[in-house]
Amino acid sequence: MVLLELITSRQPIEQGKHIVREVRTTWLKGGLQAVMAMVDPLIKDCPQSELQVILDIALRCVEEEGTFRPTMKQIAKEIEAIVMEQNCIPPISSYSCRRDPAFQYSGDGVTVTVEPK
Numbered sequence: 051m052v053l054l055e056l057i058t059s060r061q062p063i064e065q066g067k068h069i070v071r072e073v074r075t076t077w078l079k080g081g082l083q084a085v086m087a088m089v090d091p092l093i094k095d096c097p098q099s100e101l102q103v104i105l106d107i108a109l110r111c112v113e114e115e116g117t118f119r120p121t122m123k124q125i126a127k128e129i130e131a132i133v134m135e136q137n138c139i140p141p142i143s144s145y146s147c148r149r150d151p152a153f154q155y156s157g158d159g160v161t162v163t164v165e166p167k
Contacts, residue, residue, distance in 0.1 A: 053108035057101070059090035070112045077109065103132060 051062060054069050062069050076084045082102050086094065089101065107128055113119045120128075 051112060053104060053111065057090060057093070057105060057108060058088050059092070060088075073105075074109060074112075077105065100132070100136065 051070070054060075054073055055062065058069060058073065060069050073085060073088060076088060082098055082105065085105060086098075093101070107120075107125060110118070110120055111125060
């Protein structure tokens with residue numbers, strides 16, 4: 051759900067319309083080109099191949115039946131692979147992170163500290 055919110059810059063429910071239903075219906079009718087009209091203008095310049103991968107992940111995560119949804123571990127690995135492949139963030143060591151263990155994430159040798167806003 052969060053990925054869909056980030057991609058579209060919309061709330062989960064706006065004006066009585068559910069973001070999942072809107073994106074999924076648009077995706078099924080016209081594919082990525084149709085969904086591009088819903089994409090946040092700040093990320094429209096993102097390569098469409100990358101956007102398509104993220105949209106695919108987001109839509110798999112909101113499948114109605116739980117057995118068809120990937121686990122968080124699977125999604126984290128997919129996103130980590132995308133980040134590593136695209137080399138789109140600086141190394142973790144370059145971040146000045148808070149050392150509060152309540153905000154630690156550790157997955158497959160990568161440790162990231164997330165600071166709440």
